[in-house]
């Protein structure tokens with residue numbers, strides 16, 4: 029996988045975020061900087077106002093002048109506070125939430141659109157997990173907090189500089205001492221931050237395991253197994269053990285933070301105490317006024333707050349920058365398959381030819397060869413059956429033909445052209461498939477079959493596909509027929525279809541797409557014998573004018589195919605028609621005999 033770069037650097041991330049936000053929403057990118065100016069003015073007035081009041085009292089200036097000064101300053105202060113409030117609460121906070129959703133949608137789109145081989149690879153899963161994490165927590169700490177933290181940093185640095193200027197009048201050495209004390213504090217925080225970053229992968233792995241187990245309790249597809257196999261205590265035990273792992277790690281994090289806070293409190297005590305002692309000494313030994321005392325003390329403690337804010341913001345910013353990295357690492361992932369630059373495929377009205385040349389494959393992170401040097405030609409319009417024991421590599425072979433996985437070596441050709449050269453979407457449009465996994469969305473049955481808006485659906489074609497898939501009778505029994513919504517857990521008046529009905533729906537979906545290559549992976553596994561028989565009888569109609577690949581464990585069904593290949597350990601070990609393979613007396617026959625034995629026994633029993 030290309031682009032495995034982990035960190036882009038703070039400045040680069042800054043450029044990236046500014047660009048993304050500027051393109052998405054300009055006003056919210058600019059307005060927060062107004063807050064910086066108003067906040068600075070408020071802060072300076074905050075330490076200056078007490079001086080004005082105290083000096084006025086000690087110099088006995090006329091009351092009306094004093095009240096006018098205070099009144100004007102108070103009005104200015106209120107105005108500036110309102111500007112700060114509006115730019116932060118009214119603009120920035122809202123913008124952050126919107127930016128978060130914007131990044132979230134872009135991330136989800138990327139996941140939906142990325143190459144299947146990357147999506148399913150262990151590395152891809154980690155990239156997705158991290159990118160998801162970078163956006164899923166509170167917007168004050170996740171990646172979207174990068175910009176507010178940046179605004180905060182600029183504000184704090186300018187605030188610090190302006191307070192430095194005030195303190196410099198008193199004694200510049202104080203600035204140095206304060207800097208050293210806060211520097212120590214900052215280094216400790218940064219160290220903890222780095223450590224937290226180093227355990228990020230470990231944290232993500234534990235969370236992944238834990239939430240997988242939690243999700244299983246809500247997963248209706250395994251709810252039956254949980255009850256019948258009494259998996260409660262097993263799941264509970266797994267959850268507890270992952271939870272313990274998580275707790276141990278989180279305790280380590282908490283302990284480090286606690287120690288840091290204790291040390292920080294100690295430094296605050298030293299700093300403020302030292303500041304008081306020095307200013308009292310100045311009052312006693314120089315002509316410093318009470319007003320100046322409050323001004324300088326305000327500046328010293330304010331200096332600390334600004335610096336503290338800077339350290340905290342740098343921590344937050346570096347944390348947010350790591351999250352921006354996680355997001356960008358996913359977004360920068362390059363697909364291997366061609367997109368716009370790939371060759372377009374001319375509209376095909378005839379079946380396609382598929383050729384596999386010395387195709388080898390193993391999954392990423394595993395040495396086990398799953399497809400082992402396969403050479404195979406599937407002629408135009410041929411109906412090929414792939415059979416073999418569990419784990420032989422049948423589904424993997426199909427995924428290679430579909431271009432969902434890429435061979436480690438060798439090539440897959442469609443009508444003589446390496447499929448890697450095609451535009452990915454154009455190639456996928458040639459393939460229709462009914463896999464074992466059922467995927468339905470909370471929409472109408474018609475939409476679930478066609479993946480089109482109601483107004484774009486070709487009703488006549490839909491009816492025909494439903495009829496061919498043997499689902500018409502069910503449709504006629506539903507009051508809303510094709511408009512019936514699926515997924516009742518999400519939709520109020522939704523209905524649940526049985527396993528067999530869902531399988532028929534998958535078949536209707538494959539037929540509606542009407543592509544020149546049709547792949548049926550165990551299409552009768554959930555069907556009753558009558559429905560299965562009907563499907564066999566209609567097999568030639570279903571695959572009419574198409575190249576068809578059929579995976580099945582029921583060997584009686586493969587006799588409807590032109591050719592059968594028997595796969596074992598990723599190799600084709602037998603090939604021929606049903607009768608040829610039976611005559612050969614090899615593994616296919618052995619498997620067929622085992623299956624047919626039960627039918628024979630049953631027929632003989634009936635005959636007695």
Ligand SMILES: Nc1ncnc2c1ncn2[C@@H]1O[C@H](COP(=O)(O)OP(=O)(O)OP(=O)(O)O)[C@@H](O)[C@H]1O
Nearest residue numbers: 148391394398416417418419420421422423424425
């Ligand atoms: N994503 C994956 N990562 C690693 N190994 C995998 C992955 N998917 C499948 N495998 C392994 O590849 C082997 C072949 O799997 P495949 O699904 O192709 O077999 P199959 O012949 O279709 O099996 P079945 O008849 O049970 O559906 C199995 O040993 C499986 O464990």
